[in-house]
Amino acid sequence: MSSIFKGNINVSIFGESHGAGIGVVIDGLPAGEKIDMQKVLHFMKRRAPKSDGTSTYRYEKDIPEVLSGMLDGVTTGAPLAAIIRNTDTKSGDYKNISHLARPAHADYTAYIRYDGFNDIKGGGHFSGRLTAPLCFAGAICTQILSHRGIHIGAHIKSIYDVHDDSFDPINISHDDIEAIRNRNFPVINEKIADKMKSVILDARNNLDSLGGVIECCAIGMPAGIGSPMFSGLENIIASAIFAIPAVKGIEFGAGFASSRMTGSENNDEFYIDGDTVKTRTNNHGGILGGISSGMPITMNVAFKPTPSIARPQHTIDYQKSEDAVIEIKGRHDPCIVPRAVPCVESVMGISILSSIGSSKTL
Numbered sequence: 001m002s003s004i005f006k007g008n009i010n011v012s013i014f015g016e017s018h019g020a021g022i023g024v025v026i027d028g029l030p031a032g033e034k035i036d037m038q039k040v041l042h043f044m045k046r047r048a049p050k051s052d053g054t055s056t057y058r059y060e061k062d063i064p065e066v067l068s069g070m071l072d073g074v075t076t077g078a079p080l081a082a083i084i085r086n087t088d089t090k091s092g093d094y095k096n097i098s099h100l101a102r103p104a105h106a107d108y109t110a111y112i113r114y115d116g117f118n119d120i121k122g123g124g125h126f127s128g129r130l131t132a133p134l135c136f137a138g139a140i141c142t143q144i145l146s147h148r149g150i151h152i153g154a155h156i157k158s159i160y161d162v163h164d165d166s167f168d169p170i171n172i173s174h175d176d177i178e179a180i181r182n183r184n185f186p187v188i189n190e191k192i193a194d195k196m197k198s199v200i201l202d203a204r205n206n207l208d209s210l211g212g213v214i215e216c217c218a219i220g221m222p223a224g225i226g227s228p229m230f231s232g233l234e235n236i237i238a239s240a241i242f243a244i245p246a247v248k249g250i251e252f253g254a255g256f257a258s259s260r261m262t263g264s265e266n267n268d269e270f271y272i273d274g275d276t277v278k279t280r281t282n283n284h285g286g287i288l289g290g291i292s293s294g295m296p297i298t299m300n301v302a303f304k305p306t307p308s309i310a311r312p313q314h315t316i317d318y319q320k321s322e323d324a325v326i327e328i329k330g331r332h333d334p335c336i337v338p339r340a341v342p343c344v345e346s347v348m349g350i351s352i353l354s355s356i357g358s359s360k361t362l
Contacts, residue, residue, distance in 0.1 A: 003130075005243070008354045010027040011137050013130055015130065016119045016125050019119065021084055022086065022133050024082055024133035028354075029075050029140070033075040033147065034147075035074070040136065043342055047132065050339075052197060082136055100315055100316070100318075107318075134244070134343060134346050135342050138342065139346070141346070141350045142349035150218060150220040152217070152218045152348050153180055154216035154217070154341045154348075155186050155188050155214070155341065156185075157215040159335055160210045162195045164188050165189045166215060167296075170296070172296050174220075185197065186338065207309055210337075211306075213301065213302050213337075214341055216344045217297060219296045223292055223293055227290055232291070233355055234252055237352075243347065244301075244340060247301055249301070249302035253287075254285070255285075285298045301344050306334060306336050308332035313326050
């Protein structure tokens with residue numbers, strides 16, 4: 001399996017959903033970076049299930065055990081390795097469906113790819129559970145970026161047909177990001193939170209699930225980071241974002257809306273603001289030719305509905321090669337979007353730090 005993000009920073013994620021533990025190795029981090037572990041834990045807690053019925057009832061403490069790469073809270077330059085023990089597994093939930101292909105899951109494709117030897121309990125290595133070590137890596141990388149004045153934040157832009165406000169693509173402050181980060185339900189317009197929770201609970205009661213969109217930004221980015229063609233910032237972020245299992249799409253800046261604009265509408269005009277080059281609009285989302293422009297990097301990430309739903313569904317028994325009906329039991333999120341917000345921030349942080357490299361100066 002190719003569970004390694006490769007760049008100036010290498011991130012390798014290991015483990016299965018119902019195995020003894022999951023973890024990550026981060027290689028290439030700069031030495032001498034002070035890491036506040038309380039902030040790391042707070043970052044990871046944002047991914048944890050909620051107690052309001054909008055997420056899974058599986059509860060894991062997700063306390064990372066750092067094995068190497070940090071001494072007295074400071075990075076040593078050695079690979080930073082951490083493990084998170086799994087403590088709340090119920091593998092019996094998968095006993096009766098071990099040979100049935102759950103619709104929209106990787107069961108069938110993984111069975112073909114790995115000759116049936118893959119661990120299917122909880123999705124195994126394909127599970128959203130693996131985003132816990134991803135968030136640990138993201139928490140480390142975003143802290144290091146903050147030392148350089150680069151800050152990353154995200155919010156729920158929509159769940160099903162309920163929409164939040166959007167970031168101002170030109171003027172996003174660190175305070176704006178921190179305000180959302182400290183909310184139990186990460187939206188800009190707090191009045192919309194109850195509506196989003198309501199549609200999630202309705203879906204759960206109807207034995208169904210929902211998807212949505214997360215908007216993410218990076219501010220404080222200097223111009224000139226990235227490369228054209230295959231090593232562009234968009235390329236790196238986009239390739240990494242699909243490590244989050246439910247992601248089905250990504251767009252930067254105006255994205256698909258730019259296809260409905262004229263050139264005069266879409267083009268971002270440049271101007272000088274003191275010693276800084278800026279653009280009056282930010283349809284390009286802070287990246288031109290694969291290289292940062294100095295404007296905020298903005299992107300939208302689309303998430304599919306959680307595939308594990310309790311309704312009867314038609315499928316196949318891939319051991320008997322016959323049609324079947326499946327009813328999925330167990331503890332599943334009716335919507336993973338709220339918990340995925342720090343996951344998207346993590347991918348953005350890992351990708352940007354890797355593009356910048358391990359130097360302490362930009």
